[in-house]
Every structure is written in C-alpha cells, then in structure tokens.
C-alpha cells in the first residue's frame with residue numbers, strides 16, 4: 590500500500606464519495622479531507638493496517654471484505670466494496686480495531702480517513718451523519734436477513750438429518766431425540782402411548798430372489814403402508830435395515846392392537862411394483878406391540894416391543910403379538 594497523493598491534490602471529488610453525497614457544505618468538507626492520503630493497493634494485496642480504526646473509501650478498483658475471524662462470525666462471506674463505497678465505518682464508530690480482513694480485488698486507489706477526522710466530519714456535516722445512519726441501517730438489515738436465511742437453512746438441514754433417505758420415514762436420530770420427550774409427556778399427562786415394532790419377513794430371501802433394488806422398493810412400499818394407515822398424530826420411523834416402528838400417542842392397548850392388525854393386513858396387500866410385467870413379489874411383516882407402563886423409559890418400552898416382535902417371528906411370522914394380555918376393562 591503506497592501513498593500516491595493527498596485527496597486535495599488528486600482529481601477525485603467529494604461527489605465521488607457516497608458517504609458525502611448531497612453535502613451542502615462541500616468546500617468545508619474538501620478542506621477537512623485535503624490532507625488525507627490517497628493510497629494505491631495492488632490486486633490481491635492486503636490493506637495494511639486494517640487493524641486500525643480507519644475509514645477506507647474506494648476511489649478506483651474494488652475491495653473484498655471478509656467477515657471477522659476472531660469474533661466467530663466468519664462464515665466465508667465476502668462482500669465487495671466498489672468505487673464510492675466505504676469500509677471501516679463501524680470500527681470507527683465503535684472505536685474498535687477493524688476486525689475484517691480487507692484486500693484489493695484489483696489494482697485500486699483508496700482514500701484513508703483516520704477515526705478522529707471521521708468524528709470531526711460527522712460534527713461538521715449533516716449529510717455525512719445522515720448517509721452514515723442510512724448505511725448502518727442497511728448493513729443491520731442485510732445482516733439480519735442473512736441470519737434469518739442461515740437459521741432457515743440450519744432448520745432445513747436439521748429436518749433433513751432426521752429423515753431416512755430411502756423411505757422418507759423419520760430415522761433413528763429423530764427417534765432418539767423425540768421418543769424420550771413423548772414418553773415424558775405421556776407420563777406427565779397420564780395418557781397412554783403405544784409402540785409397534787415392525788420387521789419385514791424373510792427379507793434376506795426377498796433380496797436374494799428379487800435383487801437389492803427390488804428390496805429397496807419393498808422397503809418403500811412398506812413405509813408407504815405405514816404412513817398411509819396412520820393418523821396425523823402418529824409417527825412412523827425406520828428403526829434399522831428392514832425394521833420399522835410406529836408410535837401411537839394417546840392410544841390404548843386395545844386400539845394399538847387393532848392398528849397393528851390393520852398394518853399387518855395392509856402389508857400383505859402392498860404393491861411393490863406397479864409395473865404389471867413384473868411378477869408380483871409379496872411382503873409380509875411381523876409386528877410386536879408394547880404399551881407404555883408407569884415409570885417405563887424409552888429403552889424399556891422398545892425392549893418390550895422387540896420381545897413381542899420376536900415372539901411373532903417364532904410363532905410363524907406375518908402376525909401381530911402384543912406384549913401382554915389386555916387388562917380387564919380396556
């Protein structure tokens with residue numbers, strides 16, 4: 590960065606500077622700026638002494654301003670500062686060092702105004718004070734909009750990370766996050782909660798006979814059966830490979846059993862391939878039903894459903910087994 594002249598001896602004019610737009614006291618401002626250095630910065634060169642609270646106004650060329658790395662706000666965002674525009678006004682106002690990293694995008698010329706002089710200019714020029722307020726307000730809005738975009742994106746990815754890519758059902762991460770809360774809510778409100786564990790039968794054989802891609806189609810078809818048969822308040826989860834789970838809040842054991850029977854029946858009728866030229870491979874599932882008991886946690890509830898599911902497998906598959914005989918009155 591090399592000083593080539595002062596603003597007073599350069600060909601640049603006050604009207605070239607956005608911060609001083611609409612000044613009605615140009616002569617006085619020009620006098621104040623007369624001794625300010627005009628510096629030359631080569632393309633790619635870092636603006637030296639960017640750590641000092643100073644205002645840089647681009648007269649020619651362009652600067653790249655990267656967000657601050659020391660405040661944790663760094664996110665790869667780089668803004669471009671064009672002729673007439675300035676950088677460093679916030680650090681001057683905060684009387685803080687300039688934490689952004691500033692470099693020249695092309696061979697550029699800059700007007701450098703020291704912090705004390707900026708304050709003097711603010712005192713002298715209503716136009717500058719007004720333009721500065723407008724600029725800062727614009728920057729605050731832009732920063733808020735960026736924060737909102739980032740929040741939305743974060744939420745989008747969070748949701749995405751909770752969904753199983755193959756079936757579109759919730760995944761294990763979602764379950765780990767939500768099931769303890771659902772159980773705590775049910776215990777707190779004294780409402781029932783049922784969990785159905787579902788495992789496709791002889792799925793290894795299905796894959797071997799029809800191929801892995803057909804297996805994937807079968808998993809999608811099974812997931813479709815689940816999501817199509819549930820109430821909006823119920824949840825279907827892909828628990829693991831060919832194991833799925835359904836959560837039924839506010840559902841007593843009698844209704845949970847009926848729902849499981851319905852799912853079992855619909856599974857047999859699921860259409861894996863709508864293409865009629867393909868021989869229809871069928872799927873069946875075994876289902877284990879568990880109902881939340883007082884004091885039971887998520888792991889215990891899942892273990893009970895799992896045990897019921899394995900009894901269903903033992904008893905010949907394609908059936909529902911519930912964890913216990915229905916208590917009288919339910």
Ligand SMILES: Nc1nc2c(ncn2[C@@H]2O[C@H](COP(=O)(O)OP(=O)(O)OP(=O)(O)O)[C@@H](O)[C@H]2O)c(=O)[nH]1
Nearest residue numbers: 788789790791792793794796801802804805830831
């Ligand atoms: N196509 C496909 N297959 C999967 C996927 N995840 C798991 N599997 C298969 O599912 C099969 C599960 O086999 P097993 O656990 O032996 O159970 P099974 O053959 O269904 O037998 P039972 O459960 O006892 O009826 C394995 O062959 C896995 O490769 C998947 O995403 N796509």
